[in-house]
Amino acid sequence: MSQAFNLLVILGPTASGKTKLGVQLAERLNGEIISADSRQVYRGLDIGSGKDLEEYNDIPYHLIDIVDPGFEYNLFEFQKHFTLAFKDISCRQKLPLLVGGTGMYIDAIVKGYDMVEAPVDPDLRNELNAKTQEELITQLKGLQPGLHNTTDLEDKDRIVRAIEIALAEKTAQQKAEPYAEKPDVNPLVFGIQWDRDVLRKRITLRLKDRLEQGMIEEVEGLHAAGVSWDTLAFYGLEYRFLAEHLQGKLSRNDMFQKLNSGIHKFAKRQDTWFRKMERKGTNIHWLAGDKDPFAQASSILESMR
Numbered sequence: 001m002s003q004a005f006n007l008l009v010i011l012g013p014t015a016s017g018k019t020k021l022g023v024q025l026a027e028r029l030n031g032e033i034i035s036a037d038s039r040q041v042y043r044g045l046d047i048g049s050g051k052d053l054e055e056y057n058d059i060p061y062h063l064i065d066i067v068d069p070g071f072e073y074n075l076f077e078f079q080k081h082f083t084l085a086f087k088d089i090s091c092r093q094k095l096p097l098l099v100g101g102t103g104m105y106i107d108a109i110v111k112g113y114d115m116v117e118a119p120v121d122p123d124l125r126n127e128l129n130a131k132t133q134e135e136l137i138t139q140l141k142g143l144q145p146g147l148h149n150t151t152d153l154e155d156k157d158r159i160v161r162a163i164e165i166a167l168a169e170k171t172a173q174q175k176a177e178p179y180a181e182k183p184d185v186n187p188l189v190f191g192i193q194w195d196r197d198v199l200r201k202r203i204t205l206r207l208k209d210r211l212e213q214g215m216i217e218e219v220e221g222l223h224a225a226g227v228s229w230d231t232l233a234f235y236g237l238e239y240r241f242l243a244e245h246l247q248g249k250l251s252r253n254d255m256f257q258k259l260n261s262g263i264h265k266f267a268k269r270q271d272t273w274f275r276k277m278e279r280k281g282t283n284i285h286w287l288a289g290d291k292d293p294f295a296q297a298s299s300i301l302e303s304m305r
Helices: 018-029 075-091 103-111 122-129 133-143 150-154 156-175 196-213 215-224 229-234 237-246 252-279 293-303
Strands: 007-011 031-035 095-100 187-193 284-288
Touching: 007 018, 007 103, 018 031, 018 095, 018 187, 018 293, 031 075, 075 095, 075 103, 095 103, 103 187, 103 252, 122 156, 133 156, 187 293, 196 215, 196 252, 215 229, 215 237, 229 237, 237 252, 252 284, 284 293
Parallel strands: 007 095, 007 187, 031 095, 187 284
Antiparallel strands: none
8 A cells, every 4th residue: 555644643542443443544554653641651550541552462552551650651752752663663664653641751752842851950959849839830831821731730840840941942942952753654543533422431341440450450550550549649640539539538438430531621621622723724534433443444545545
C-alpha cells in the first residue's frame, strides 16, 4: 500500500477501544505502537492506568513502563521519547502508530509543539510554595495568558510545576535556545466515538472489571513499596480515590461512586480536547465505536491507495 502518511494516530476517550483498534491496524500495516498515555509510562501503574498489555499479542509497544513512580514525567520527556521511538520504528521500515487518550501528548506530536527542558529548580519551588494558590494562579495566567489546561489550577503542586515550565520557556525564548528535536510527521488521525450513554455504560463496566482484577491491591502494593499517598493522588482519578479509600477516608461504595462519576467527566473533557484539535485544523476521521472501527478504518485506508 502506498502511504501518504508516516504516522497513524488513534485517539478517543477512555474505554473507547483504542488499544484493540491499534493492535488490529498494526497487524495489518506492519506497525508498532507508541503509547500516548501520561500514566502508562510508569512501572507498576498497570490496572489503574489501563495498560491491558495482553491485548498487544505480538505487536511491539513503546513508552510503556519506562520510568518509576515518583519521576516527574512531562510533555518535554514525552516528545523526546516519542522522537526516539518514531525514528527507531521508521528506520526498520515499519509504521509507527500513536495510540492513546492524553490529548496534549497527541496534539504536541501532530502540531509539533516547540518544547524546552524545564528541570526542577529547588530555590524557585521554595519561593513559589510560600505563596497562596490564588497568587500562584495569578502568576501562571500572567505567564500564559491563553492558558487552556485549567486542570493544572486545581492542584498547587501542578501550578508550581506549570510556572516552572513557563519560566523555562520564557528564558529559552529570550536566549534563543534551541528547542527539542522534533521528527517530521505526516499523520493520519483516526478517532473512536460512541454514543455518550453507551460510553458511560462501558466505563462503569470496565471499572467494575478492574476492581475485580485487583486494582485496589495494586494501589495498596504501590504504597507498601514506598509510593506516598500524595504521589498516588497525582496519578489520576483511580489512584486518588483508591488511595483515599485505603486511608479510610471513603467507603468502598463511596469510592466507586465518586470514581465512576469522575471518569465519566474525564471522558467528556477528553472529547472536548479532541474537538478543539479539530477546530484548530487537525483532520480526524471519526469511527463509530459500535460499528466495527477496524472495518471503517480499513475502508479509509483502501481509499487512500
